[in-house]
Amino acid sequence: MALETPNHTQTVAGWAAYDSSGKIAPYIFKRRENGVNDVTIQVMYCGICHTDLHHVKDDWGITMYPVVPGHEITGVITKVGSNVKNFKLGDRVGVGCLAASCLECEFCKNSQENYCDQIQFTYNGIFWDGTITYGGYSDMLVADHRYVVHVPDNLPMDAAAPLLCAGITVFSPMKDCQLLESPGKKVGIVGLGGLGHVAVKMAKAFGHQVTVISTSPSKENEAKQRLGADYFLVSTDAKQMQRGKRSLDVILDTVSAKHSLGPILELLKVNGTLVVVGAPDRPIELPSFPLIFGKRAVKGSMTGGMKETQEMMDVCGKHNITCDVELIKPDKINEALDRLARNDVRYRFVIDIAGTSKL
Ligand code: NAP
Ligand code: ZN
Numbered sequence: 001m002a003l004e005t006p007n008h009t010q011t012v013a014g015w016a017a018y019d020s021s022g023k024i025a026p027y028i029f030k031r032r033e034n035g036v037n038d039v040t041i042q043v044m045y046c047g048i049c050h051t052d053l054h055h056v057k058d059d060w061g062i063t064m065y066p067v068v069p070g071h072e073i074t075g076v077i078t079k080v081g082s083n084v085k086n087f088k089l090g091d092r093v094g095v096g097c098l099a100a101s102c103l104e105c106e107f108c109k110n111s112q113e114n115y116c117d118q119i120q121f122t123y124n125g126i127f128w129d130g131t132i133t134y135g136g137y138s139d140m141l142v143a144d145h146r147y148v149v150h151v152p153d154n155l156p157m158d159a160a161a162p163l164l165c166a167g168i169t170v171f172s173p174m175k176d177c178q179l180l181e182s183p184g185k186k187v188g189i190v191g192l193g194g195l196g197h198v199a200v201k202m203a204k205a206f207g208h209q210v211t212v213i214s215t216s217p218s219k220e221n222e223a224k225q226r227l228g229a230d231y232f233l234v235s236t237d238a239k240q241m242q243r244g245k246r247s248l249d250v251i252l253d254t255v256s257a258k259h260s261l262g263p264i265l266e267l268l269k270v271n272g273t274l275v276v277v278g279a280p281d282r283p284i285e286l287p288s289f290p291l292i293f294g295k296r297a298v299k300g301s302m303t304g305g306m307k308e309t310q311e312m313m314d315v316c317g318k319h320n321i322t323c324d325v326e327l328i329k330p331d332k333i334n335e336a337l338d339r340l341a342r343n344d345v346r347y348r349f350v351i352d353i354a355g356t357s358k359l
Helices: 050-056 157-164 166-176 194-205 217-225 238-243 288-293 306-319 330-341
Strands: 008-017 024-032 038-047 073-080 092-095 098-100 140-144 148-150 186-190 209-214 231-234 248-253 268-276 297-300 325-328 348-352
Touching: 008 140, 024 140, 024 330, 038 092, 038 157, 050 330, 073 140, 073 157, 092 157, 098 140, 148 306, 157 166, 157 194, 157 306, 157 325, 157 348, 166 194, 166 248, 166 306, 186 194, 194 209, 194 248, 194 306, 209 217, 217 231, 231 238, 325 330, 330 348
Parallel strands: 186 209, 186 248, 209 231, 248 268, 268 297, 325 348
Antiparallel strands: 008 024, 038 073, 038 140, 038 348, 073 092, 092 148
16 A cells, blocks of 8 residues: 555545435545645546445445545546656546555456455545545545546546446446457346446447346336437336346346345346346345256456556547436535435436536
8 A cells, every 4th residue: 555645634625424314514624645656636526326325324334424425536636746657737537436455465466456355445445544535525635546547538527427436337347247349248237327327338339239127117218219228127027027038148237225136137048147236235135046047147346446447438438438417516415315315316416526517
């Protein structure tokens, strides 16, 4: 880890949840000085990921209050440490879930920092100096440059912000399942939310046939017309699910609440793979029969490594993939979190932190 980073002397204005009521209020706190390996970023936009909601409500029992959420951050560089060669003042950059890792283990050395067992997250993490990390619901961020990526010139900073978590979280398992290099597969996306809608766009851009599996019949038209999905299955409709049996090669499950994987597994062909990226607070059901009768595999995936995150940004730049966002001012964060909890967002709230958009 970057042990040379000095004191926490910079005052920053942000927004935090103070307890598990989950209500967000202004919060003034300190950040470290810009160290030799750091860049300072004026935050422009920050997406509201469902993980933020899990944290502010302490769904997972790990929240350290006050928590300043936010790990879908875009902004502009205002300071550059002396060791930093790949960023300069004024660069348009993004920061996702990762703030620090050991840099020495097999995963860090293999560009898979996301699986380092000393990984520290952008918020609700404990930095090497014992301080709690604070995320992007704030006007300024100091970040180790190794966890910062460039935002391609053609991508707007607001609609690109959710790529830093939602985007990389679905890109990484797609790459792992060889979906980048072998088009023509049948791909299922369960849950059409922040992660799910980017997954549909990516899978289409990579040349696959895409089936959305959703609890919301009201999303069918836009899933097909706006996002480009080929098929739409309502997961609560047993007949539709029956018709989809053994049809898919790979499925990504992005659902944020407890559910059974059984009916989803039935949609996979023999030998198919289900990747779980959604993180409900209670265990998901995994019945053995659909698993063993189809020789199917279930695996997980957590965000992505930094090299892969830059690759994802570049691929999105190439294919012009951005997120469908609803921009809000910071004083509407609570309303947005309530709507996200009710599954009422198409498809990501993004906070206009710097106040640069016309709202
Ligand atoms: P989101 O925008 O709220 O989307 C989740 C979607 O799940 C909803 O839009 C809804 O889609 C579906 N859903 C919600 N409640 C459901 C229920 N009770 N049963 C079945 N489906 C339900 O959330 P998100 O930001 O995409 O995040 C999704 C999950 O991924 C969260 O748990 C989050 O913490 C996790 N996550 C994991 C990683 C990782 O690294 N693995 C990274 C980021 C986020 P339909 O209306 O289409 O059913
Ligand atoms: Zn996230």
